[in-house]
Amino acid sequence: MSSINAIASQISKQIDQISGLNITQPLIATVASDNAPIILSGVLLTLIVIYLASKVGSEIAKRLDLPPVLGELVGGVLIGVSALKLVVFPEGGIEASDSLIMSALQMLNQLTPDSVNSIFEQQSEVISVLAEIGVIVLLFEIGLESDIRQLKEVGIQAFVVAFIGVTAPFAAGTIGLMYFFHVAAIPAIFAGAALTATSIGITSKVLAEIGQLKSKEGQIIVGAAVIDDVLGIIVLAVVASLAKTGEVDITNVFVLLISAIAFLFGAILLGGFFNNTFESIVSKLKTRGNIVIPAFIFAYVMAFIGNAIHLEAILGAFAAGLVLDETDARKELDELIKPVADLLVPIFFVTVGARADLTVLNPMIPENRSGLLIATFLLLVAIAGKVITGWVVFGVPDVNRLAIGIGMVPRGEVGLVFAGIGTASGAIDKPLEVAIIIMVILTTFLAPPFLRIAFGKTKEIETIQN
């Protein structure tokens, strides 16, 4: 059976070659690119698998009294590169033939290996961007739920937590590796740097799930995670230039620092202006989407700026949510953003799990063994170095210090970028790289349940006290 869609797209390809004039653009997107219908099929199948994994995972986690987001991560692992290989990405030597979904599409549509590879790359890119938009929407929502006044109040505490949370694991990791494992200075600095940045996405999601986002502890954690992310990016700039040229590019680090401060403080200072503009635009619009479209334009503009000045898109989205004050339109936006987040955010968490290659944890592979020993050390430093930050908080009585410390534990992509840069520059060897990856994976998976337990204690104590 020949396929109409396939004919149409083949023909459209031929037209592109034959006609010089650009009068053959289809009015409607379905015939946009040569393999468009198959790419769409791949994206739909991948989203179906991601949604199934996210719901099965989060529901089981909920019933086990674990944070649902942990279930989404584990669901992602099950469908990802470590297990079922339904959702994999073309990186680290993975090809279309490694993906079960791609193999199915290849059989269904009788594709050549070449075209299935190109389809694999394109559909993976679409899923990756959807995941990135997912975490942008998550941080926008977290920003909306955060209280800028409360965040300002705990600003100093958050900064101290972030600062200690960056310097303590960095120092302990670097020195420990040099002293106990006789690692040279440069690779030890790399590994130490990889211990610094907190994953704001995972931490804030767990906080939202257990209703602790607006608590004093929650606001300190979120504030510290944001500052942490900025500090992490700056450490990355320093270490990257160290790896590249052997010396630190002061100008670059300075520009980055200034633009980060200008961006975050600028957003907060201009908050009132943005807020009034948003309100007055919403009140004037009369067609569908009168609230969500202006809100998302604002969030995307801020995310774009964050991305463009080499910070992160999610920091911009968070700032965008933060400055929109509690008003009628804002309260409605809180409700409207929920289903959008419910559909986009799981794509992020499930693909985080799907990308995590747990084979590095297997001690049966000889290459992993020396890595596992260093990993145990890095993991201890990673946990201890962040947990202690709870005890540097001052001037806030009755604060749950353990919860703050644990909230800072999960590491994000910055740690992995360090490992990557280190390996590429030849500064760090395979065992150390494996160790860093294990540290990032385990802090990410272990922190959510412990954060819940730490907050659970507060609640019980409160219940007893009442």
Added chain:
Amino acid sequence: MSSINAIASQISKQIDQISGLNITQPLIATVASDNAPIILSGVLLTLIVIYLASKVGSEIAKRLDLPPVLGELVGGVLIGVSALKLVVFPEGGIEASDSLIMSALQMLNQLTPDSVNSIFEQQSEVISVLAEIGVIVLLFEIGLESDIRQLKEVGIQAFVVAFIGVTAPFAAGTIGLMYFFHVAAIPAIFAGAALTATSIGITSKVLAEIGQLKSKEGQIIVGAAVIDDVLGIIVLAVVASLAKTGEVDITNVFVLLISAIAFLFGAILLGGFFNNTFESIVSKLKTRGNIVIPAFIFAYVMAFIGNAIHLEAILGAFAAGLVLDETDARKELDELIKPVADLLVPIFFVTVGARADLTVLNPMIPENRSGLLIATFLLLVAIAGKVITGWVVFGVPDVNRLAIGIGMVPRGEVGLVFAGIGTASGAIDKPLEVAIIIMVILTTFLAPPFLRIAFGKTKEIETIQN
């Protein structure tokens, strides 16, 4: 100033080359592909421009008492290939250097022409898929708003409208071209076939906007547009095999017909089962997204099947919405899907406008002139051949026949695919191709305001009668 993201991605590229083992996958999507941060920037910028165009367009249209969707289409034209060239797609010889957004990103990030071309292709693919998901969500929403019992009641009428709406313009177009313009039989058949299929997306969106989706006329139009789409795809299969081999591939046409009927009737017959399953799943879920995730899994599964059996994804999404009955969870879903649709649907309509190349309308270009004459004829046949379908409706008293006829007028992508296949096979020449494209563009842009006027009359009459 060197860019951290650029360094990170460059390094990650080097790692892929250096390391054989796949232990370098980042846990988080931002470092997924080499140019990931720039692709994300491109997608964000494009979405910002699309949202601005959609809101400015729809608000102006609303104030001029025109359908908002027409404003979105015109907004798309303004930012698209015909005017500002902010949102263009890599088709028909368009390159990254033709896109203002890509040129801006190239300057900002000091990209090489090669990498900017690859970024252009990838971000265009993401926007295309988002537009396709947009029209899938639109048809899912239209399906939810449609009443399956009412649709069954008007089933016969819808079928007659669709059947006449396919045969009348096909016959009149083919014969007219042969008789008046002395076009040979094969190209005349192509052009006639291009006159057949109605754009269900544009028609149903206008109906929803003017609150006529649930009226008898609205349900006849939607039902007929769905049947029309199926008939159009079958005509396409016939003409495509005619162009390819000179004879009709009966097996293919038969398989397509059977699978279309089996799919649509199967979905409706199994509707009760799907509905009960949906209800019982929703009632058991306890985490966020308990309604939208199951609903979207169902919609995407149906869209995938529709796409996989070489029908259209949107038919599957429509069927999915149709079979979910009015229940408590369904009513909540109606509310939850709105912000999702508000964010995704405009991407579809704006890109439809952005892709439409209006330079074919320019009579100053000699190549267009003979096309314009044939286009005028095709346009008249396209309008008359669909408008008469209102008068074949029987057994429904006091029905607005003009509104039904006009509702069937906008043509979709099937018409353009015909033009493409015709040109590629050498069966039709440039003027005829230009004429078909003009016919599709004008029916698409003219129908919405006239549909509104036609329904406006009914209302006035009703008001007088009351």
